[in-house]
Amino acid sequence: MDISKEEQRILHHLAQGGVLRVKKNEHKKVTKVECFTREGWKYEAINIPLFQKMKRRKCIASSSGKPYRITRRGLELVRSQYDNR
Numbered sequence: 475m476d477i478s479k480e481e482q483r484i485l486h487h488l489a490q491g492g493v494l495r496v497k498k499n500e501h502k503k504v505t506k507v508e509c510f511t512r513e514g515w516k517y518e519a520i521n522i523p524l525f526q527k528m529k530r531r532k533c534i535a536s537s538s539g540k541p542y543r544i545t546r547r548g549l550e551l552v553r554s555q556y557d558n559r
Contacts, residue, residue: 477551484520485552487511488544495541
């Protein structure tokens with residue numbers, strides 16, 4: 475299965491130790507998604523449809539209310555690159 479360049483960039487950040495933080499409204503609907511790299515920098519290239527697409531493909535998952543992280547499936551889908559750049 476191919477993944478888009480945007481998904482690939484996000485998954486590379488997550489594979490290196492980054493997280494996705496999700497903000498929800500009172501109806502438990504996702505209103506905002508933020509990607510943070512392992513250094514704590516905010517990466518702005520993620521939006522709600524991209525988040526839902528990656529979640530539907532089971533590339534990312536959250537457990538016990540913690541931020542979303544990459545799954546084994548996500549690691550398989552991401553293409554390896556020298557130094558992840």
